[in-house]
Amino acid sequence: MEIKKQYRPEIEGLRVVAALLVAIYHIWMMRVSGGVDVFFVVSGFLITTSLVSKYARDGYIRFTTFVLGLLKRLLPNALLVLLFVTVAGYFILPEVRHFDTMKEIVAALFYYENWQLAFIGTDYLEQTNEKSPVQHFWAMSIQGQFYVIWFGVISLVILLHRKLKRNFNKLFLLVLIALFAGSFAFSIYLTNVDQPWAYFDTRTRVWEFAVGGLLMLAIFKIRLPGLVSGIVGWTGLMALISTGLLLDVEGSFPGYVALWPVMAAVLVMVAGQNPSRFGVEKFLGSKPMVALGGLSYGLYLWHWPLLSFYYVLAGTKEVGVVHGIMIILLSLGLSYLSTTFVERPINRRITGGNFTLRAFRPILAMAGALLVAVAAWYSISQYQSISTANLAEDPDYPGVMVNAEEFDKESFTEKDPIPAMSEVKEDKEISFTNGCQQTSEEAEVELCEYGVTENLDHIVAVVGGSKSTHWTSPVKKFAEEENIKVLNVTKSGCRFSLDEVEAEDCNEWNENVADALADADVDLVVTLADIGWPKETEVPEGFIEQFERLKERDIEVLAIRDTPYFGEDIPECISAKGADHPDCAVNTDYVYPSPSPWEKLENPPENVHYVDYHEYYCDEDKCRPVVGNIIGYYDHDHMTQTFAESFTPLLRKDIMKVLESE
Structure with a gap:
């Protein structure tokens, strides 16, 4: 079982392109961009690489070590954004939206926001819906659920590998193909039957992560001439950028149409494995793009709350060019600050296998502060509410x-x-x-x-x-x-x-x-x-x-x-x-x-x-x-x-x- 774990700078550039597309399409078009689908493919590729290489090196993978390692990277920025939304939401959002926002903040914290939105019948693409400032956490929730699912999938393959004495890569390939086929077929079916629900359903998205896993198994065996690699890479990037402009994103995501941004990401990553003189990896892997790639996670987290609060404060459902650019720049600035002064110090504190309660104190403190803030908000709202039950029969309310x-x-x-x-x-x-x-x-x-x-x-x-x-x-x-x-x-x-x-x-x-x-x-x-x-x-x-x-x-x-x-x-x-x-x-x-x-x-x-x-x-x-x-x-x-x-x-x-x- 040979696994080549290597740094791929073009992935950082691909991430920031995906995050910018999400922000741009949200701000000016309110359409699906395909950026989230790219995140899912990249996550599938990277987490598969990490888990399989760890098994190849150590002969085992531990759930606690795996999950805590993820949480130290994911939670600092996410908790800071949720704290910001909780405080700002109390002062900015109309009172009618307070309870729904509180429920979704808790759902985002515990990684079930996608199911929360599915059950309340939210149509992500319906512009008349008043959207929560944390609604975008649906994608983070699916990603968190996927990590747990993927640990189980790879653990199952390891078990079969040991029991059956079969080649690990071949077993893993068969499992990935089965997951891809089942999830993709279900995605097409559910999108046709109930598209708003399908958009948030974890099961309709597993195939996108599976594509990342399949790519990890195959990418080191793909050899492309320089000219072909250059064409493939730039074609992938252009296809990704054009997703929301060319496709019927309102009514058909995440069914078969999602293959477009997924395969666009695959083309870019395959080209990155086969570098050429003028290949797309030169652009995506450049120092500015890599630096911005480090801010892509924060950009995704910050842009949506800022956009939601802008709608309320400006009393509009449209954003002009100047204000939209300001939202993106402010999101990047906040991402830089939260990454530099919150995420990185916490990650330096939790190094290697130092997964102790003491090391995680900052994250636990932030999570505790968030829960206290939400509880206080809820208590204030309850105290301020008029009791309908007591007044409905009152003659002053006929x-x-x-x-x-x-x-x-x-x-x-x-x-x-x-x-x-x-x-x-x-x-x-x-x-x-x-x-x-x-x-x-x-x-x-x-x-x-x-x-x-x-x-x-x-x-x-x-x-x-x-x-x-x-x-x-x-x-x-x-x-x-x-x-x-x-x-x-x-x-x-x-x-x-x-x-x-x-x-x-x-x-x-x-x-x-x-x-x-x-x-x-x-x-x-x-x-x-x-x-x-x-x-x-x-x-x-x-x-x-x-x-x-x-x-x-x-x-x-x-x-x-x-x-x-x-x-x-x-x-x-x-x-x-x-x-x-x-x-x-x-x-x-x-x-x-x-x-x-x-x-x-x-x-x-x-x-x-x-x-x-x-x-x-x-x-x-x-x-x-x-x-x-x-x-x-x-x-x-x-x-x-x-x-x-x-x-x-x-x-x-x-x-x-x-x-x-x-």
Whole structure:
């Protein structure tokens, strides 16, 4: 087992090119650059070289020594950036983003940020998302997870090598090929099925690290003439730089399209192994590029928080040329300072095998300080929060009932709205978070039960997509008093409609849901009557078809006119501009034209009872984000639970009217 461990200066240059591409594409284009994929290939190459050469030299590899060696290199800069984000985030970020940012800081510290983002459904490429200042730690998390996985993989190969008495390199090659094939196939599959999730899934990225391992086994055997090597190297660099410009990065990463930046990195590294007079390695391995390469890790860590805070402070989602260059230069400057005065002194303290508790004290102190800072931030936010549970029933917080005829408007005074800004994003019907609302890929109809389950009088089902789900809360509020079982039968992104959509799981779910409701002996279905987008001026035919199916099964329908879609994320808009700002409202006649789509129907289904509540939360001119001292929405269009529950008297009256008339 012959391993040639050698210093490769062109890799330092390749790293800084990758980091600069990430920063440039983030700042000015908000597109995938391919730079992170290069990091993964290089990491696979270097860590494989390190572990295998250590085994060849010593005859063993130790997990504790391996992991502690990594942590001393990775944590100093990372902890400093996380401390900076924690302190600056408290003062700079809108209050509505505090809790999410704190959760992601902890996720970044413990290397599971990629899964945190996957589970909350973040689309890395969606420009309308308000991104966390530590969101870029998803790549560091995958890399940290990979190191542990790779130690296990190489340990397995060592075990097989000893037990089977087979050639180590050949065994390792077979394992790497299997990992590459399995991960690459899974990456293509998951990217097609659920691209935002695939972007953060560790399993879709293992093949990129495996390419680095395969390159380590093969690179010393590749011989290229000088001219060919020069062409190969420069082709690789140009291909890498052009990744985000030439490819459909928004919809296809990290599937087969990621082969482009991965193979670009491979070409550059192969050329570096075969130096030529005018080869790319001369540029990448030059002293300035090597020096900048030493700052590439810090550049990656610093640029994103600075960009995130810039967006907030400047009140914009775009960065000009001058300000963008300043962000990059400031990131490089901070990287130099943190590398010179934090990382290197700590690394000098932890030399060789000096992996003692005493040696790691600076890192432990920084980690402890970070956890204390996050805990303090959390405590302050909790202390400052208004208790929604205590105020939701308060007459000073009537919500939509402020516009009811019987409400005494003269006694109403405006107060700080609830939920508190630190809580509003989480103030949603529990069906969104407990698994009752089915996610994409799930086609089987699931029925979650609330309210009375025995000796009941009626069964009411809330059916449809996420904009139906928030109506479950007010129905549950009076279910026990009216002896009603409540069923939540909802699926994310899937309206109660027989119109064909791209998602086959949604089509299948809609084909089966009427029978499932009939089997459950449902008396009344609560769902949407239309789609609240201004361009949707008619009730979709698929809605009518579903209502007719329910009619055939003797099920009544309460069809509610859809709630409005706003141009901005409501909590973000209120935090940044105030609830009275015009940008936080939408024109009533724009989202609620008259007559309504339902009123235009000539022969509406006889089993449908249509209700329109929009006059309770919109005046003649505007639909506003705060009504009756309650914030109405936790994003662009979904109601907060507190706001939805203020509809309880209206919904109770209309539901009971239908049920009692049967």
